[in-house]
Amino acid sequence: MLASLRSSVLSLVRDKALLVWALAFPTIMTLIFIGMFSGIGDAYSAVGSTLGVVRDANYDAAVGLDETIQAISDPESSDHVCDVTYYDDAADARAAASMGDVDAYLTVSGDGTPQLHVTQASVAEGGSLPTSVLSEVLDTHLHTRSAVERVAATRPELLANGRAIKAFTSGAVKTVRLSATKNPPSPDARYYYALLAMAAGMGATAGMESARRLLPTAGPLGARQTLAAVPRWRMLVGALLGAWLCEFACLLVAALFMWGAAGVPFGDNAPGVVGAIAASSFMACAAGALCGTVPRMEAGMISGITCLLSLFTGLYGTASQQLADSIEAAMPVLAHANPLWQTTNCFYALLYYDTPDAFLASCAALLTMAVAFLVLASLRMRRTSYDHL
Amino acid sequence: MGACDAVVRIDNLVKRYGDLVAVDHLSLSIARGEVFGLLGPNGSGKTTTINCILQLLSYDHGDIQLFGEPMRPTSYQLKRRIGVVPQEVAVFDELTVRENVDSFCALYVGDRALRRELVNDAIAFVGLEKFEGFRPKKLSGGLLRRLNIACGIAHRPELIIMDEPTVAVDPQSRESILSGIERLNAEGATVIYTSHYMEEVERLCSRIMIMDHGRCVASGTADELKGMIGTGEKISVEVGRMDEGILERVRSLDHVRTAETDGGMLRVQCASGAHNLADVLGVLGDAGLAYGRVLSEPPTLNDVFLEITGRALRDEA
């Protein structure tokens, strides 16, 4: 057993395919992610835009509008949401917008209703959030004004002594932001976890190669090993242990790199993280062993399947994350049957939950899958060998 | 054998790899219609010579002419008249038997209708009709070798170069391959044949050259080669027990080179040329020794090969 473990480790390390998939791949992608997310953090909180304001008679007539605009364009204020440029008429503002100088411009109609004009380019680039924030601010202004007018209609004295305006604009109701999770939600973590899961899945090729070399049908090397004076199960166990060991080591280094170089949060439960990596690499090796018993299986298929499964862990950007989430909401069983989802969920549970049950459940799911794969693999393996002999 | 008849003519070919001289001032000439056997231990320069003939390798010195014309890497008209059956099976795993033969034949023959006929013939020639639609991975070793040959001969080449075409095939396939080569030769093809199977070479080849260390160490017909070496017939006699005196008397016979007993058998190696069986049996009879089975074997090409190239193991760099 030790001998086949050793030969499995040696050939996997010398073959380099595993090193590429389980180590170089996540490391390279981590470097890319580092660069990518150094800007994305701002993007999640960015609401800023450049606003052109047409300062005409209508604008000046709108009570309190200019104060509102100044409040949100004050660069010192925490309410800052836009930088403002003033224009004398709508034509100038429109020209500036089409030149891309401003993302949007504001006009006020005769009845005092503000209107935003947004450029296609700004929406294409930054989404509609900045505009939504602007229009929400303007809405609040509009609604408050209408409320004050309403109060003034029945109790004009409140408007006269300023109590009406003060009642609506004193900011009497505040929100307080609480944190639900053990660690603050991180937009990047999900990508890194999905990446680790993908690397683990790609590492299944190691299990496949190791198992395949024990198959009598897979060529002279397999035949020679089949004839060895050692029970086959022991050789299989040795080879798979070797594959597991290699993949585990690669993923561990990759995770360490993510943690050290990219500052990916893994929570404070280090043994848990190691356990998650061990469980997911074990599952991958078992899956690889099963694939190895399928004669037509090629390494390309494993990477293809892994690519597909990674779609449902949300690796390919926000759109794929939405897709993954909606599938999980609609068909949780389907989502949970994805071993890569279970892998990401292990890390995820460690980071966010204060109880270990979700982590343990995912680990158990991974181990169950691994056992199922191994049982299937050994059944297939017995059949293949009898077929052959 | 005039120069104009020579299909292949090599003068003073030298090919070096750094310090190693792979082909050392080799000259040879192969006439039309010959089956020319090229023998030699591994690393003796056979394949290098063939690669030089085909201009797949550049060489340091020498002159190679095919069909009376100098051979150059771009001599496509000459290459068109050559068929190659490489040592390794050289086919596309992705294509079927028929597609393989067709795609290689297409490198030589442009006309599609003609090619269809040629491909049919080639497949029939190697007896792969039943396997036309198979991919190479589904073929056994012997069938694969036959496909390898079909791909090399479909375009009816005048010169066929076969580099160990029968490695690892069963006796049936071997027989079919060998008789195929005989047929090709009978139809007029000149063949250069390399192999490690001496009996094949002896059966097929009208002329044989033995190479070693990049040089031609012997050449001629099989019989001429056998005549060149010192070893003649080998005599084995079943004798039971035999004392040293009688053995000494056998050894002292004129043409006997060695004589020894081994488990009740007397084995005698004679020098070439003479018939010694009567002499040996005479000595035994004189001594009043009863003997059983008697075996006399003439020298084989294998003996020639081992004597010329030595019995030391090769491939020990």
Added chain:
Amino acid sequence: MTTFRTYLRIFLSHRVYIAIYLVMLSLVGVFVGLSANSGATGEYQETAANVAVIDRDGSELSSALARRVLAGNNRVEVADEKRAIQDSVARDRVSYLLVIPQGWGEGLMDAARQGTKAPELETYVSYYSGMGRLLDIEVTGYADGLYGMAATLGGSAAEVVYATDDAWEGSTRVDMVEQVTSPLPASLVTAVEFASYPIFSSAMVCIAVLMSSVERRPVRYRRLASPEPARTRNLALLGSCVTIGLVAWAWTFGLEVLVLGRSALASSPVQLALVGAALLAYALVAASVGFLAGQLGVSENAANALANILGMVMSFLGGAWTGLSLLPDELIAVAHFTPSYWVTRVVEGAAGMGRVTSQNVMPLVGDIGICVLFGIATLLVGLVLGRSRGRSELA
């Protein structure tokens, strides 16, 4: 020609790679596109946030606030349990979760009467904090309205809600700056940006596998010994590479236009053509990278790995994962050296192109040209390598 056909036959026989890298990954791209926010073009759409409200108060005021917040946003049900709240926020299933504490309505009415601060509302915000900001403005605006009404007009909770809702009618109008041609659907743009992955990896892996088959030593030997001129051989190989690139392009782009961009065919053909041309140039770059890998004698396994990694890196740097505008400057600088960056520039340029003028179109054509240059450069390296390997390697 026969050689070319042989090569194509070999390419087609590797169905697994075609199925996985071309068909499946391009379908992934279509899925990704479909799930992207595909707002009708030309009209402005308000950002709809995923919002959940946990109303522990259940009063007149709290349910009015809940109603107001949920209107115009996507309502997500979240149970009032810690795990559910954790899940929804950490996964960004809700961007904004509002908890209205028990007694909040009562407390607000009291505070309004006395002129003191109202009880606080609790919120949980995912990492999408910009969205949280938006919702905060909405929530506090309305809650301030309730407070103001209670403090001025007073009356019962129902009266306060009625009055506030009345004042909260109407909103700012937002429109798009008028555009001559309607641009491309967002779903198509997303899918096309993702397409840099399937196109690159499928073309590269198929070509590398084809070349490893064609350049296998014994086969190569046989071919070299044949009268086929080197030029024919190379042309056939090049032709196959280009064909594979074209197949990858035609399938991916065709599928995406068919599923996501049929409307754009009629409404903005120029923009669509620009995007198509950019992807085509990119497919040819992928083909030349595959050619280079084949010339380098990369094994099937390594080609597979390279195709995936390079394909992903390319599409990352091209901004397919997150928009180019979000990339930091250093990475943008690096991205200039990838063809996908120039493709994405064309795609984004075409998507935001209001008016089709030569002034708008020419820079994008220039970007496509740069992409083509990448392909030519790679191809030349491949050709030079192929030449220098030549005959000597059969030794």
